[in-house]
Each structure stands twice: as structure tokens, then as C-alpha cells.
Amino acid sequence: MDYKNFDADKLGKADLEQLIKYHNQAYWEKGAPEISDVKYDSLMQKLREIDPDNELISAIYTPHVSSMGSVNHSEPLLSLDKAYSLNEVMEWAKKYARTEDEAFLIEPKYDGISAKFENGVLSTRGDGFQGENISDKIPLIELECPNYTGKLDRNARGEILVRKDRFATLQNSIRPNGITYKNSRNILTGFMVLKEQKYISQLEFAMKNLNAFLTLVDYDLFSIEVALGEIEQEWESIISEFEKLPYPLDGIVVKLADKEYCKSLGNTAHHPRGEIAFKFQNVAKESTLVNVVWSFGKNCLTPVAEIEPIDIGGITIKHATLHNYQNVLDRDIQIGDTVLVERAGDVIPYIKESTPGLLRESPLITNCPSCGSTLVRKGPEICCVNRDCFESNLQRLGASVKSIGIEELGLPNIRNMMTILNVKNLKDIFDLTKADLERLPGFKSKKINNLFNELQRARNIKDYQLLAALNISHVGINMAKLLLKEYPLDRIFEMTEEEFCNIKGIGPERAKALVAEFASNKEYINEFKEALFVESTQGGIEKPKICFTGKMPEKRSYYETIARANNYEIADDVNSSLNLLVANDLNEKSTKLAKAEKLGVKAIALATWLEQVEIPANLKQSEQAEQLELF
Numbered sequence: 001m002d003y004k005n006f007d008a009d010k011l012g013k014a015d016l017e018q019l020i021k022y023h024n025q026a027y028w029e030k031g032a033p034e035i036s037d038v039k040y041d042s043l044m045q046k047l048r049e050i051d052p053d054n055e056l057i058s059a060i061y062t063p064h065v066s067s068m069g070s071v072n073h074s075e076p077l078l079s080l081d082k083a084y085s086l087n088e089v090m091e092w093a094k095k096y097a098r099t100e101d102e103a104f105l106i107e108p109k110y111d112g113i114s115a116k117f118e119n120g121v122l123s124t125r126g127d128g129f130q131g132e133n134i135s136d137k138i139p140l141i142e143l144e145c146p147n148y149t150g151k152l153d154r155n156a157r158g159e160i161l162v163r164k165d166r167f168a169t170l171q172n173s174i175r176p177n178g179i180t181y182k183n184s185r186n187i188l189t190g191f192m193v194l195k196e197q198k199y200i201s202q203l204e205f206a207m208k209n210l211n212a213f214l215t216l217v218d219y220d221l222f223s224i225e226v227a228l229g230e231i232e233q234e235w236e237s238i239i240s241e242f243e244k245l246p247y248p249l250d251g252i253v254v255k256l257a258d259k260e261y262c263k264s265l266g267n268t269a270h271h272p273r274g275e276i277a278f279k280f281q282n283v284a285k286e287s288t289l290v291n292v293v294w295s296f297g298k299n300c301l302t303p304v305a306e307i308e309p310i311d312i313g314g315i316t317i318k319h320a321t322l323h324n325y326q327n328v329l330d331r332d333i334q335i336g337d338t339v340l341v342e343r344a345g346d347v348i349p350y351i352k353e354s355t356p357g358l359l360r361e362s363p364l365i366t367n368c369p370s371c372g373s374t375l376v377r378k379g380p381e382i383c384c385v386n387r388d389c390f391e392s393n394l395q396r397l398g399a400s401v402k403s404i405g406i407e408e409l410g411l412p413n414i415r416n417m418m419t420i421l422n423v424k425n426l427k428d429i430f431d432l433t434k435a436d437l438e439r440l441p442g443f444k445s446k447k448i449n450n451l452f453n454e455l456q457r458a459r460n461i462k463d464y465q466l467l468a469a470l471n472i473s474h475v476g477i478n479m480a481k482l483l484l485k486e487y488p489l490d491r492i493f494e495m496t497e498e499e500f501c502n503i504k505g506i507g508p509e510r511a512k513a514l515v516a517e518f519a520s521n522k523e524y525i526n527e528f529k530e531a532l533f534v535e536s537t538q539g540g541i542e543k544p545k546i547c548f549t550g551k552m553p554e555k556r557s558y559y560e561t562i563a564r565a566n567n568y569e570i571a572d573d574v575n576s577s578l579n580l581l582v583a584n585d586l587n588e589k590s591t592k593l594a595k596a597e598k599l600g601v602k603a604i605a606l607a608t609w610l611e612q613v614e615i616p617a618n619l620k621q622s623e624q625a626e627q628l629e630l631f
């Protein structure tokens with residue numbers, strides 16, 4: 001019998017039972033699953049079809065844990081009955097709803113180990129009546145319950161799990177005995193079977209970075225109340241909301257909101273009647289990785305998997321994303337491997353898991369497929385830095401054209417412009433005449449006119465659009481506006497690390513990268529400026545203009561500093577574009593006050609204005625220091 005490569009649909013009852021038992025043992029006792037969840041589910045589903053009452057289906061599996069002894073539960077902790085479709089959930093809900101408005105609670109079904117902390121003892125659910133005492137794991141566990149996150153120091157009932165964010169750290173840091181953890185479930189069972197002295201040494205690294213790496217999520221932490229009639233309508237949005245939570249989930253729990261009524265329904269032999277668990281059906285299928293194509297992006301090369309075509313949810317899938325170079329390297333994904341491809345909603349299909357194939361070939365590359373020059377690593381990416389690389393330039397030009405809003409011009413036409421008209425940069429595109437455009441395949445008079453007019457229109461550009469059009473990593477429209485709020489366009493290319501650091505949201509690492517990026521893009525800015533008419537917007541945000549008048553208690557510069565710190569622009573004179581005139585005394589005779597009144601410009605007293613603004617902390621100190629000197 002082949003325990004890993006099988007087609008559940010072709011198996012009979014005896015084979016199914018044998019396989020399920022084998023993989024239960026691998027999963028629950030050894031903490032080392034040999035097949036994917038999807039594959040395991042296919043066995044269970046087939047068995048359900050041919051023998052719905054089989055004891056393997058209703059059996060309760062308990063994770064093998066290193067135990068300090070048994071604990072008898074004062075109240076049985078039962079597992080939930082399962083539904084595999086929304087229809088099954090609705091059938092159940094309608095059966096127990098007393099009215100159309102019966103309220104139900106919808107909660108995440110956490111993928112961890114069900115446990116209870118009561119009077120200082122932490123125990124697993126076990127068979128529901130008796131669990132294992134795992135109190136030695138308490139120091140590793142943080143509790144998250146309504147209104148509290150912290151030490152496990154109060155009674156709770158929930159699921160022990162590894163949060164998604166912590167898994168990311170752990171996955172890269174601990175690999176005891178050469179075991180690679182494929183998922184958080186895997187890491188959890190791995191640690192639960194360890195005895196204290198063993199895990200302490202293996203966890204040393206992790207403990208340094210994460211105080212408690214396991215979490216007990218209280219079952220009451222998240223829940224959404226929905227009336228019977230709204231369940232179907234709300235279902236998908238609730239699922240997508242739950243998927244954003246930092247916990248691994250394997251389904252949804254639906255229960256009656258009326259706790260007393262729920263309890264009064266009692267239990268079947270194995271499950272409470274007032275609750276049901278909907279198990280996620282993963283839309284994932286296995287295939288073989290046939291080839292990896294390195295596709296050009298605007299800054300780097302992206303690996304795209306070519307797979308043996310599979311059908312997921314009625315759609316034929318031939319390609320899947322491999323994200324970036326580092327991902328392929330870290331996960332040792334090679335051509336010839338068996339891959340599990342997942343497609344969730346509208347997300348691009350991606351490779352969830354991979355198992356080494358018999359014949360393997362590394363898909364990693366060292367030279368540019370277009371120009372042949374040596375590729376350079378930049379963070380998780382691999383990039384071609386040759387300024388004359390045709391494909392890289394095509395992508396960069398395509399991205400620039402797109403970001404300054406020329407809709408009519410796509411990559412195939414830019415490619416033709418580069419090969420036929422020898423276009424090299426944006427300015428070359430803007431300099432094209434109608435006669436030039438005629439030489440392009442498929443360009444007739446109407447199309448030529450449209451593109452020509454669009455180019456003329458696109459020549460007028462705002463400074464932040466231009467900055468974003470440079471395709472500098474992490475500098476999109478928002479970052480561009482942020483930078484331009486502080487500095488004019490030309491000045492940004494001269495900015496120092498320190499100056500970048502002073503801008504909200506930019507840390508030292510990013511500042512360092514930005515200095516280098518801007519330096520290496522300096523030549524492009526000139527290319528753009530030659531081709532375009534750039535309008536300065538100062539980030540598109542107009543600062544209100546302020547003017548001061550009359551004799552004031554402090555030097556004029558003192559108030560001007562406060563005004564600038566509060567995002568005002570200082571004006572010397574009163575005109576209709578002025579937003580605010582500040583006078584020490586509103587009744588004093590002043591030509592500025594008279595002019596402001598005539599023009600309808602708002603004027604306020606200095607004292608009032610000072611109450612409205614924030615005085616910078618360093619200014620307050622120097623003010624105090626001056627006062628102290630006076631005494």
C-alpha cells in the first residue's frame with residue numbers, strides 16, 4: 001500500500017480505514033504529518049460517503065502530549081459536530097431556531113489544541129471527560145481573553161496555538177533534529193510532546209525573541225451575533241474578517257446565542273446539540289512543478305511556476321506565483337517536485353506546500369535571461385541592474401508610462417517603439433511625431449491621433465505623480481506626497497539619511513535605502529523633467545497663510561516658529577489669499593487690520609491664537625530658560 005500517493009476516490013473501505021489510521025498516528029502521536037490536510041480530508045470525505053457511521057469519523061482524536069498526569073474534567077468538554085457546507089449549517093440552525101430572529105454567535109474555529117486552565121491547572125480536552133495535565137507548559141503560554149492579554153493567571157477555556165506572526169519567527173529559528181516545520185500546527189504538536197528539559201534548550205533562541213510563544217485563545221475572544229435570517233448573507237464577509245485574525249483557523253463555529261437555551265438542548269453521545277463547527281474546505285490540489293519562468297518586473301525578476309494543469313473550482317490552473325527568489329531558496333522548491341497549489345477567492349494561485357520529486361532541477365538563476373549580465377540580490381528579490389537591459393528597460397518604461405497616466409499605451413506597443421523607433425526613455429516617447437507613430441504595426445489615423453493627444457495631455461504632471469513615476473522601491477503616491485510636503489522635488493534627491501528619518505513613518509533602515517535609491521535615480525529625474533511640464537504642489541496640500549501685526553510680548557520670530565510648527569505658511573502682507581491675521585490687540589490702529597476687515601480676512605487676538613496652537617516642546621524650554629536668566 002502506498003501511504004502517500006493515492007487517489008481516495010478509487011479506494012475501498014478497508015484501504016481507507018488503514019490509511020486514516022496510519023495518518024492519524026503520524027499527525028497526532030508523532031506530530032509529523034506525511035500528507036497535506038487536503039489529502040487527509042479527501043480520505044475522510046470518501047469514507048463518509050461510503051460508510052457514514054464509521055467509527056473513525058466520529059472518533060475523537062487527541063494530540064499526544066507530554067503529561068504530568070490525568071485530570072478529570074468537572075464538566076465534560078465535548079468536541080463539536082461538523083458541517084461541511086453552508087447548507088448543512090443552515091439545516092442545523094433551522095432545526096434549533098425557535099423564531100426567524102433567533103440569534104446565533106459565529107466564532108472562529110481555532111486550529112490548535114483544545115485546553116482548559118482552571119484553578120492553576122492547565123489540561124487538554126482529552127476524550128472530553130479526562131484530559132492530560134500540561135501545567136509545565138504554563139510559562140510558554142500567553143492568555144488572550146476578552147479585555148486581557150498576558151500571563152496565564154485566570155480561568156479560561158480555549159485553544160492553545162501558535163499565532164501566525166510568531167510562527168513566522170519560529171519557523172526560521174528552531175529546527176530541532178533537522179525537522180522543518182511546515183505549519184503552525186506542526187510546530188505546536190512538536191513542542192507539546194517535548195519534556196521540559198528538552199524544550200528549554202531547544203527554545204532558548206525563541207524565548208530570547210518571544211517571551212511566550214504559545215497562545216491560549218479564549219473561546220469568548222471573538223464572536224459576531226447574527227440572526228437566523230442573516231447567516232447566509234453575512235457568511236462570506238464574516239469568513240474574510242476572521243481570516244485577517246492572527247490565529248490559524250480551520251473553520252467557523254456557529255452556536256445559539258441564548259446560553260441557557262443552548263445548554264438546555266443537551267448533548268448527543270459526542271457533541272453538544274446547540275453548537276456546530278463548519279470546517280473549511282481548502283481549494284487546493286496537488287500538481288507537478290514543470291518549469292519556473294523568471295518574469296521581469298519593474299525592479300526585479302519574479303519566479304512564476306508552470307504546473308501540470310489542474311482544475312480548482314472549475315478553473316484550469318497552469319501557473320502559480322512563487323513570490324520571490326528568497327521564497328524559492330528557503331523552501332527548496334525545485335522543478336519536478338510535487339506541489340500543493342491553493343487558490344483562495346480571487347487571490348493569485350500560489351504554492352502552499354511542496355514535496356521533493358524523484359528527479360529535481362534547481363530553478364534558481366544567476367544571469368539575466370534577457371541581457372545575460374550577472375543578477376544582483378536586493379532583499380528577497382533578484383534584480384538585473386544593467387542599465388542597457390532591454391527587458392528591464394521595457395518594464396521600467398512601461399511602469400513609468402502607466403504611473404503618469406497614459407492609458408492608451410501598453411507594453412506590446414512600448415516594445416515596438418523600442419525595437420522599431422529606437423525609443424529609450426520617456427522623453428523619446430513624448431518626442432515621437434505622428435509620422436513616427438505611423439511606422440508602428442496596427443497604428444491607423446484614429447489611433448495615432450488618440451495617442452498623440454493623450455501624450456500632449458499627459459505632459460502636464462504634478463510633482464508627486466512624477467516622483468511616484470520614478471519606480472523607486474516603496475515610493476508610491478502616498479510616500480511621494482509625504483516627502484513633497486516637506487521638501488521641493490529637486491531637494492529630495494539631495495536629502496540625507498537624517499532628513500529622511502525626520503519624516504514621520506521613515507525609520508533608519510528605510511532612510512538609508514532611500515538615499516541610495518534616489519542617488520541612483522537622479523539621472524531619470526532629469527529625463528522626466530526634460531519630457532514633462534512639472535507642476536509643484538508641495539504634496540497637494542496647501543498650508544494656510546498667516547500674518548502677524550502690531551507689537552508683541554516676544555520677538556516676531558518666536559511666533560513665526562510656532563506658526564510653522566503648526567503647519568502655517570508665513571505671509572508678510574495682507575491680501576485676499578491670506579487665511580488668518582493675528583494681532584496683539586484687535587482694537588489697535590493698524591493698516592493691516594483695516595485691510596483684513598475690508599478683504600474679509602479673519603483676524604484674531606494673539607492670546608486666543610496661542611490657546612489654539614501647540615507650542616513646540618523645545619520652544620517652551622528656551623522660553624523658560626530666558627525667563628530664568630531675567631531673574
Ligand SMILES: [Zn+2]
Pocket residue numbers: 368369370371372373384385386389390392
Ligand atoms: Zn538584464
